[in-house]
Amino acid sequence: MNLSPSKTSALAKLTPEKRKEVIDLAANMALLNHIKAIVDKSRNKENQEPSSSVDQKQS
Numbered sequence: 001m002n003l004s005p006s007k008t009s010a011l012a013k014l015t016p017e018k019r020k021e022v023i024d025l026a027a028n029m030a031l032l033n034h035i036k037a038i039v040d041k042s043r044n045k046e047n048q049e050p051s052s053s054v055d056q057k058q059s
Contacts, residue, residue, distance in 0.1 A: 011023075
């Protein structure tokens with residue numbers, strides 16, 4: 001993770017406990033964004049597949 005000097009100094013000002021909390025939160029957000037990207041990709045793939053005859057009758 002590349003941090004600009006201003007962000008680095010902001011993290012350096014935090015207590016070790018708060019710094020760990022911020023880093024853990026950032027890691028969780030990155031993981032959730034990765035999962036969201038996988039889900040979005042899966043949904044897009046499903047939308048591109050030919051619809052079944054039941055779906056075609058509804059539209």
